[in-house]
Amino acid sequence: MSFQNIQAQFEAEFENIQKNLNGKSGSDFNKMRNHSFAQFKKLGIPTVKHEDWKYSNLKNLDKIQFSFNSDSNFSKKDLEALPFSSLEGISICFVNGVFNEELSTLGNVPKIKVLTLETAVEQIPEVIEKHYGKYVETEKEGLSALNNALSNTGSVIVIDKNYVLESPIIIRYISDVKSEDIAVNLHNLIVVGEHSEVKIVEIFQTEGQKTSFSNLVTEIFVDKEAIAHYYKIQDENDQSYHVGTTQVNQEDKSYFYSATITLNGGFVRNNLNLVLNGQYIDNHMYGLYIPNGKQHVDNHTLVDHKMPNCESNELYKGVLMDSSNGVFNGKIFVREDAQKTNAYQNCRNVITSDSATMNSKPQLEIWADDVKCSHGTTTGKLNDEAIFYMQSRGIPKPEAIRLQLVAFAEDVVSQIKIEELREMLDTMIENKLK
Amino acid sequence: MLKISNLQARVESKEILRGINLDIKPGEIHAIMGPNGSGKSTLASVLAGREDYEVTGGTVEFNGKDLLELAPEERAAEGIFLAFQYPVEIPGVTTINFLKTAINQIRKYHEKEPLDAAQFLKLMKEKAKSVKIDDQLLRRSLNEGFSGGEKKRNEIFQMAMLEPSLGILDETDSGLDIDALKIVADGVNQLRSADRSFIVVTHYQRLLDYIVPDFVHVLYKGRIVKSGTKELALELEEKGYDWIKSEADALEASMV
Numbered sequence A: 001m002s003f004q005n006i007q008a009q010f011e012a013e014f015e016n017i018q019k020n021l022n023g024k025s026g027s028d029f030n031k032m033r034n035h036s037f038a039q040f041k042k043l044g045i046p047t048v049k050h051e052d053w054k055y056s057n058l059k060n061l062d063k064i065q066f067s068f069n070s071d072s073n074f075s076k077k078d079l080e081a082l083p084f085s086s087l088e089g090i091s092i093c094f095v096n097g098v099f100n101e102e103l104s105t106l107g108n109v110p111k112i113k114v115l116t117l118e119t120a121v122e123q124i125p126e127v128i129e130k131h132y133g134k135y136v137e138t139e140k141e142g143l144s145a146l147n148n149a150l151s152n153t154g155s156v157i158v159i160d161k162n163y164v165l166e167s168p169i170i171i172r173y174i175s176d177v178k179s180e181d182i183a184v185n186l187h188n189l190i191v192v193g194e195h196s197e198v199k200i201v202e203i204f205q206t207e208g209q210k211t212s213f214s215n216l217v218t219e220i221f222v223d224k225e226a227i228a229h230y231y232k233i234q235d236e237n238d239q240s241y242h243v244g245t246t247q248v249n250q251e252d253k254s255y256f257y258s259a260t261i262t263l264n265g266g267f268v269r270n271n272l273n274l275v276l277n278g279q280y281i282d283n284h285m286y287g288l289y290i291p292n293g294k295q296h297v298d299n300h301t302l303v304d305h306k307m308p309n310c311e312s313n314e315l316y317k318g319v320l321m322d323s324s325n326g327v328f329n330g331k332i333f334v335r336e337d338a339q340k341t342n343a344y345q346n347c348r349n350v351i352t353s354d355s356a357t358m359n360s361k362p363q364l365e366i367w368a369d370d371v372k373c374s375h376g377t378t379t380g381k382l383n384d385e386a387i388f389y390m391q392s393r394g395i396p397k398p399e400a401i402r403l404q405l406v407a408f409a410e411d412v413v414s415q416i417k418i419e420e421l422r423e424m425l426d427t428m429i430e431n432k433l434k
Numbered sequence B: 001m002l003k004i005s006n007l008q009a010r011v012e013s014k015e016i017l018r019g020i021n022l023d024i025k026p027g028e029i030h031a032i033m034g035p036n037g038s039g040k041s042t043l044a045s046v047l048a049g050r051e052d053y054e055v056t057g058g059t060v061e062f063n064g065k066d067l068l069e070l071a072p073e074e075r076a077a078e079g080i081f082l083a084f085q086y087p088v089e090i091p092g093v094t095t096i097n098f099l100k101t102a103i104n105q106i107r108k109y110h111e112k113e114p115l116d117a118a119q120f121l122k123l124m125k126e127k128a129k130s131v132k133i134d135d136q137l138l139r140r141s142l143n144e145g146f147s148g149g150e151k152k153r154n155e156i157f158q159m160a161m162l163e164p165s166l167g168i169l170d171e172t173d174s175g176l177d178i179d180a181l182k183i184v185a186d187g188v189n190q191l192r193s194a195d196r197s198f199i200v201v202t203h204y205q206r207l208l209d210y211i212v213p214d215f216v217h218v219l220y221k222g223r224i225v226k227s228g229t230k231e232l233a234l235e236l237e238e239k240g241y242d243w244i245k246s247e248a249d250a251l252e253a254s255m256v
């Protein structure tokens, strides 16, 4: 398998960025970029020979000619026509990888900073210095290395100590592919200060029918006793490729609650990696994917228990329709020092068609002895008895199926702490499961 | 109301119903008894439209319509209700939500406007009271974690809500304590009317003290081998099924 064409495009883009650095080519930042790009060239784009990419084949990427940071006339009105646009909160919006001020509401809340990477480098260099690129694995992951090398923007969100922000912070990503195939590399950093609480919502949407390739990294640092809610909502077109890595570092007594909800997307690969770098940490990871047509959704999660007395809980659910594919790979590491760890993982799937497939694989590696761990994965069809029972009460079969699928999905949606978002999701899920 | 003629059905290659004849007029209650495995639940399921059973012969006419032509949900909309011997658990769907959907789908079938939330709640409160079912139970996932008795009572509650013209109760009395049995019987008796009929499948004469049937039939090896009035149930209680079995087996042998 070869990725010659696409590799060449990335190389050209890298050179292009290097040419336009205006004398900043010697900065530490740029050194890191160069290092990462060398790393990318070594690792390349993962093929199905790579154990972690066995079921997710990127080969068709090579057939496409992408344009980078492509111009767009995507307007406020266009945004308003998209789902989730009425969701209220502080928001920062990127269109084709470029920050769009008009579509953003950065807000003016003291103790909260919502900046673009360029501004953050100017205004809070110490935060960038300390956290940016420090958590994500770029030595082994080709696409993360590529992201590091090519991303020249992204959002930087910093919540000071001791602050509870009620309204969510929304990061919107619009791929405007009305006229061209586009590639986007964005890198975000979220720092939640000690004893603070925040809700982050990432929303991915497409305008148009051409192809987008989004290669994203979001690093989240959750400091001591902080609480971070993180919702990733994906509603992209059937031509889209999305490879997104969310890398979370949790400190003592912190909480991280996430829900990754894939409504639509052609090829979706979500990596959610949690490193528990302290004691008495708690986290919950929920996921829901409802692919139809030929959509492909792959969720890889990793929880690395490094220290004692932590708990992780994971529930991913999928409804696979038509000829769609689902992949779930959940790694849990419990290191030698991580005594008294509780780690639970569950992946449940319903397949509604004979041509849909699901590959799920739990992967527990436990080096400590005093731990409670469990995992389970199920994939099955809806219960015929239940469908007949509903029919016998006057509910037509398609409606009976839909009701059960919606109920199945609700376990995940109900975990979301933003009521408005929950309602929007319910409507979209109900419509899709029709 | 319901006319079953020479109904035959099988599952996979096994013949289970082997020529059932039964005529039910409006307002009548028919009890069906018979040994385990004789085909009682199969008959009930075939009437409700379960697809696992293949009807291989005979006809069923319901209020002038060919029942066997209708999908299960259409049968329900036409007024057939089956209280299941083993009610199914449906995680995540509350009884309330379930019934609201059911009622409005049936209304849609009859080209009626859906009930709004207030109308529905009023109806539900009224019916819940009539079968003494706890509101809390109705807010839980349908039948999930319900006790055996609660499941059965929930079936009667659903029947009260849907007001069918033919209620088929498949062993709704088994597993009920004596108080619950009375509540279930009361529920049925309240629904009794000149144009509503019931088929009551039971193993116990006890239920028939409360729901007094017009006719009692014995099903054995997929046929109705004896019919009578409520006295037949008393006789069965006393003598068991052996005498009926040997009569029926002898008759079948003589016909071969």
Ligand SMILES: Nc1ncnc2c1ncn2[C@@H]1O[C@H](COP(=O)(O)OP(=O)(O)OP(=O)(O)O)[C@@H](O)[C@H]1O
Binding pocket: B011, B014, B016, B034, B035, B036, B037, B038, B039, B040, B041, B042, B043, B052, B085
């Ligand atoms: N899906 C099925 N597959 C195979 N056999 C079946 C199936 N359903 C019913 N049967 C068989 O058909 C026969 C009749 O079953 P049915 O449940 O109708 O009996 P019943 O009279 O209701 O018995 P009980 O009094 O025990 O409830 C039994 O022998 C049963 O095993």
Ligand SMILES: [Mg+2]
Binding pocket: B040, B041, B042, B085, B170, B171
């Ligand atoms: Mg039975």
